[in-house]
Amino acid sequence: NAGVTQTPKFQVLKTGQSMTLQCAQDMNHEYMSWYRQDPGMGLRLIHYSVGAGITDQGEVPNGYNVSRSTTEDFPLRLLSAAPSQTSVYFCASRRQGGADTQYFGPGTRLTVL
Amino acid sequence: AQSVAQPEDQVNVAEGNPLTVKCTYSVSGNPYLFWYVQYPNRGLQFLLKYITGDNLVKGSYGFEAEFNKSQTSFHLKKPSALVSDSALYFCAVRRTGGGNKLTFGTGTQLKVEL
Numbered sequence: 068n069a070g071v072t073q074t075p076k077f078q079v080l081k082t083g084q085s086m087t088l089q090c091a092q093d094m095n096h097e098y099m100s101w102y103r104q105d106p107g108m109g110l111r112l113i114h115y116s117v118g119a120g121i122t123d124q125g126e127v128p129n130g131y132n133v134s135r136s137t138t139e140d141f142p143l144r145l146l147s148a149a150p151s152q153t154s155v156y157f158c159a160s161r162r163q164g165g166a167d168t169q170y171f172g173p174g175t176r177l178t179v180l
Numbered sequence: 181a182q183s184v185a186q187p188e189d190q191v192n193v194a195e196g197n198p199l200t201v202k203c204t205y206s207v208s209g210n211p212y213l214f215w216y217v218q219y220p221n222r223g224l225q226f227l228l229k230y231i232t233g234d235n236l237v238k239g240s241y242g243f244e245a246e247f248n249k250s251q252t253s254f255h256l257k258k259p260s261a262l263v264s265d266s267a268l269y270f271c272a273v274r275r276t277g278g279g280n281k282l283t284f285g286t287g288t289q290l291k292v293e294l
Contacts, residue, residue, distance in 0.1 A: 109184075109270065143202075157223075157224065166229070169226075173223045174222075
């Protein structure tokens, strides 16, 4: 199993540009989520999904969209990038059972100029 | 609302000495508790978790954590630190009974020196 994969690893955008961060998992996990990591703030939940066709907002959803058309894929879209969205983004997945471990992708480092 | 506090931004310890990374939590009902480790420029790796039962949980790389319900704590420990343990450690909590949200602390940088 490849686990959770993310592309790209690095990205530089200009303010106002849009882009999609890709996330895929091959573990047949129902639950997938996106976090951003900023210094001194830990990981904050952006959006999550409990299955194909179902998404919901986390703590910091503004400026981001998600969709879940398949179990495997959970892309994160930045509609109009802002410097405040400069961060490291992590995708994660787990089975829907409450105690199940969440597995993380390697991350995407995004810089918005 | 649920929350996690990691009161120390950084912990320094000499190689071979025991280490403790502190974590306290707040959640309604009973918790699931997790520790993750992050090495530079990498994603988070799972270390261990508490679900129920024995308060002492053993995990990867010789780490263990003790769940203390009365103090709402879940401190990470290792009897003998290695330089290779130097990394950023995150504690996280999720409530039992169907909660989806995993809430993280702000992280503790562990530095193990020769």
